[in-house]
Amino acid sequence: MEPSGVASGPLSGLRIVTLAVNVPGPAAAARLRGFGASVVKVEPPSGDPLMHQNTAWYRALSTGQEVVRLNLKEAGDFALLEGYLAGADLFLTSSRTGALERLGLDPDGLRRKHPRLCGVAITGYPSPRGDEPGHDLTYLADHGLLTPPEMPRSLLADLAGAERAVSEALALLIGRERGIGEAGAHVEVPLSEAAAYLAEPLRYGITAPGAHLGGGFAGYGLYEASDGWIAVAALEPHFWEKLRAELGLGDAGREDLEGIFRRETAAHWEDWASARDLPVAALKGTPPDGRPGTEHRTTTMTEER
Structure with a gap:
């Protein structure tokens, strides 16, 4: 997929390389693209799983980006990724921590090769739990944000995590340009913490039943x-x-x-x-029986982390 046009905005001239597939990473990359950054999206040979689950949303989130498919276990393809990273300002990932370490794409490895490259790693849980599997549904379950048997109508933790990733990316880039902190700092954005933030009204009791x-x-x-x-x-x-x-x-x-x-x-x-x-x-989309949400009882798969 070739980029369409050149976006203008406060991030014009900055380049982002993303390995993040499924929902949170692509949603964050699309937001950063909207601010004017150029985005190179590196997908696995099979493509982004979201493309197979919902082509329309996949295309919407990839609009204006350069999309390439690489097998990072092959030396030639990995060298192509390194070429993209050499001129990049931000590296966005959503893989498990161990997978990035094995490829040498963990923060320490990246600092040695690309000292000015900032990094945002979207994870399921914070370190040292970065290799534990999870999805939007389990993060919401952890914090009492589900009402069985109805399925949630949106991917709340995924999208809240995407917005957090955007905020962290902007903070890193601003800090780098102002000479504050490390030139190429890296941060984690755990989706479980995004879900915890969404649950704060419930935790404090203001949205509890009867409150x-x-x-x-x-x-x-x-x-x-x-x-x-x-x-x-x-x-x-x-x-x-x-x-x-x-x-x-x-x-x-x-x-x-x-x-x-x-x-x-x-x-x-x-x-x-x-x-x-x-x-x-x-209420929009209310089913014929008048019970909000009862027609949504299937899950949308997001990346296992």
Whole structure:
């Protein structure tokens, strides 16, 4: 795949080489490409597994990048990778720690050969657990972010990890240019820690069942309409007071709102709220039985780490 056009932005002139396949690494590389960096994506001979799982998303994440396939166990192909790294500013990986060490692509090996090259390693767990296997689903399970039997509708840890990788990459590159710290510093971005960060509202209790944002406050929750569901987020006092006033309610509770919202369609309530500057949205993609999320019961495979 050849790059299409030259992106402009704050990272123009910087070059990124990525070995990261599946979701977190490609999502991070796409974001950095959007900031203007040029990206060389090195895939294994069989290609990125995401290409076989979802071609459309794979192509979207690879847009504007130079994609090459190399067998890094072969000397000639490994030499090609070294050529790319010689002129690069950032090296992005998502392989297990042991696999990178065997190839001499661990931080110590890279510093010896490419002292100005910054590195971001997306891992499953932090060192010394870098070789333990895991996926988005197991990271979410570790931190109580699943509601069986429904499968999550997004790859939350993977995408949160991608954003963390972007932040760490920017910090490394800025630090290098300002002469702060090592010229070619390397950091880990464990996806399990990204999941832990997403779980902080639950850990502190604000989204626990019955807590203020976990169903305890009637102005913030999910309500059944006549043909689906709506999300009501009248969190601030002025929204909550206005919602009750527009519905003709005084000291409204959840049962009062449930009775009213069932009278009309979800689209009706979304339009009604929009006209009154109230935060209400119809749930998109709700299955026919009206239970959000029940049609998504298959997993999307991400890279085993």
